[in-house]
Structures are given as C-alpha cells and as structure tokens.
Amino acid sequence: MSLRTWVRTLWGLAAVLNGAALAMIFFYAPVEIQMGAVQKIFYYHVPSAIAGYVLLFLAFLFSILYLWKDDPSYDLLAYTTAEVGFVFITVVLVTGPIWGRSAWGKWWVWEPRLTSALILWLMYSAYFLLRLFSRHEARAARIAAVVAIIAFFDVPIVHKAIEWWGSIVHPKKVVLEPPMRQTFFVAMIAVFTLAAALTLTRFMVGKAEERRQAQREATP
Amino acid sequence: MNYVRVVALIFAKDFREELRRKENVISSLLFAFLSLVLFAFALDPTQVDLNRTGSGLLWLIILFAGSLFMGASFRKEMETGTLQALLLSPTDRSAIFLGKFLVNLVFLLFLEGLLLVFAYLLLDVQTGPVLVPLAVAWIAVTVGYAALGTLFSALIANVRGGQVIYPILLFPVLIPLVIAAATLTQDALAGRPVYTSQWLRLVALFDTLFVTASVFLFEYAVEE
C-alpha cells in the first residue's frame, strides 16, 4: 500500500472513530454529578495530553536518530512529530482553562500538570521559532535536534519542580463508571488515530516540500 | 597534551579575550546594576522586604544579564574564524566547550557576587550571616545555568537574528532552576537549612544531567 492510501485509510478511520467518540461523549456518557456537563471535556483533554507527550517523545527519539545516523528523513520525522505534538499540547492548554473556569471559577490556576504543559509549550514554541530563524542555515536540522533533546530531558525535572512549587492538585485517582470508561476508551483510540493521520499528512507535506526544493536546486 | 591542560589553555585564551574586549563584560554588569536600581523604583523597598520576596527578583536579574553575556560568547569566535580554527585543530571538542563554559561560569559568579554587594548597599539585603549556604546554593544553580547557556550560545552563533531567540530558547528550559534558585535563596536568607533541601538535590540532578548532555551535544552543535 502506498503512503497516500495509508493516509486516506487513516483519515477515514479517524473520522469514523472521532464521530463515534463524540456521539458517545454527548449522548451516552453520564453527566458527572459535581461538575456537571463540563467534565466531558475530560474525554478529549486527557487523551490529547497523552498523545501530545507521546509525539514529543517520538520527536526526541527522531532527533537522537538524526544526530546519530545523519539521515535527513529523521529530521523531517522529528519536525513532524514535534509539530503535531505541539498541536495536541495546545488543545490541552486551551481546554484546561475552560474546564478550570467552570470548576474552579478562574481561567487559570497554577495547577502543576497544566503549568508543566505550559512550560513544554513554551519550549517547543522556541523550537519552532528557531526552525523559522535558521531555515537558510546549513546546520539548522542539527541545531533543532540538540534543542529537542535538551527540552525532553528537561520534562521530568520541570514536572518535579512544578509539583513541589504548586499547591492545587489534580485528582490523583479518578473513579469512572463503566459508561464513562467505555467512552474514554473510544475517545482515546479516536484521538490517537487522529494524531497518526495528522502526523502522516504533515510528513507527506514535508516530503513534497523537500522534492520541490530539490527540483528548484536542480533547475538553474 | 593532556586533557585538563587543553581545557585550561582554552579557558585562559577565552578569559583573556573577554577582558581585552571588555564591552561585553561591562555592558552585562551595568545592565544588572541598572535592573537593580529599577527594582527599587518598581517595588518600593520600604514596603517590600527584599530578604523574603526579593530572591526571585535577584535571579531574574541574573538570568537577563547572564543571557546578555553568554548569548554573545560564540559570536565573536564565529566572526573572527577562531572557532573554525579550533575545530580544525586536533583538540577534543568537549575541551572547547568546557573552556568556554568555565569562562561563563566565572563571569556569572562574579556578576552574582557584585549583585549581592549592591543588593546589600542599596536595598539592605542581609547576606553576611548566611553567606556560605547561599554561596553553595548559587554556585550549584549557576553550574547548570552556565552549561545550557554555553551550549545554546554555540547553537545560535551562526543563526541570523540568533541573539533575539537566545533568551526565548534558554529561559523555558531553565524554569526548574529558577524556581529552585528563588526558593533556596529565600531559605538561606531566612536561616532555613539549605544543604538538606530537596531543591538542592534537584539542582544537583539538573547540573549532572545537563553538563553531561551539553558536553556530549556540543560536538553536534558546532559540526559543519
């Protein structure tokens, strides 16, 4: 199967799964008794966080592979996974405050996990800014790889520091009723399929750009 | 030549160069002093007890003035071609990094010392009785800061407009260090234990991790 067919299939799957997940969230999952309907943000908020971290971890791995093997494909993969991961972290950072405004009465409370996500978001914003600044630079890919590696090493330390520093805590253990659990499970698969589809699409766009660039250099 | 001697030689070269081209040193120090004066106006020192709440602000000054200094540390080398020459020579690349790192470390510590003196003179921050634990905490924090500052400075040395993104790139990564520095300074000034603090352990972990990572990654950062 060609890459293009793969992407089509994935997008089809993502559409069906996300449709199913949304239907379950709005019509099947029960309303949480204390927070009300807003709790249903959880079904995309949490899987997006997990998908975001997984993608940024992949970006870290591809960055190491790039420095090690010196193969430009790994650079594109690192760029791709970082970018899509960044989109998912953005989803977390936007939905978190909306939920928080409803549950805590304030748009932003310096809740540890949300704060860590914000710092991560800032780090990768700088990463993309660096990519933008250095796009005509021979060492650009190498520079970006080093930054991605440092940023990911920093994640556990940031988490620890913010945890000690902050005071408000996420519920450590969430008890979910069976319909909630089923909905969460479907939403999880849906979000991950969407992440895979976005990543592959972004990768293909990047490949097309590379081909175009090569053509431009070949024709004087 | 053994490794330590190479590092020492590169350190001596960079150190002399910074002293000879003094504009970088002077502008960073003056910037730090100026920020301290601005704090006095922004904060009303008669009402804010800087012994308690000022520690984080002092570290903000160190962060800004330090990045002003370190951000330029490879730029001169790139312009004059010194770095290329060094890279072509059979010296171990990590030695080039360590030499530069030590220069930055020495400068930052000097800046911090000076800042404490002026914080005492201008804002009556009493550091005398707790100088030893305070020094331990600040040196520990500065090691990690200088390591990443040096590495990132090498990264952006050739990038057009690199000076602009340097602090944007560096500061988010340093956030754990900033929290630790502010807390440790506050603890030290209040006479609370520093050596047994969990924050000092976190800083030690940060230092070990990022000094190692920087030494290792520097090679990739400068390779053509």
Place this chain on the structure above:
Amino acid sequence: MTAALGLLQEVAIKTPDTTGYLRMGYAAIGAIFAAYLLFLWMRARSEK
C-alpha cells in the same frame, strides 16, 4: 433540623449547568484542529 439537613443535601448534590463551558471546550478543540489542517493544506497547495 431534619428539614434543614435535607435542604443542605439537596444543595450539595445539585449538579450545576455547565453545558456552555462544555460546548466552548469542544468548539475550541474543533477550531484548533481545523486551523492546523488549514495550515497544512495551505502549505501543500503552495508546493504545487
């Protein structure tokens, strides 16, 4: 006394209506993904 307690319980378990925030949340999620897809689409188009 019992009446007051009953009232208290009723207040305590009264679920707030937060549908507005729920809608805002999912609208935001949709907007972010739509914006990113638009960004990708424009990049792909400019390459043709």
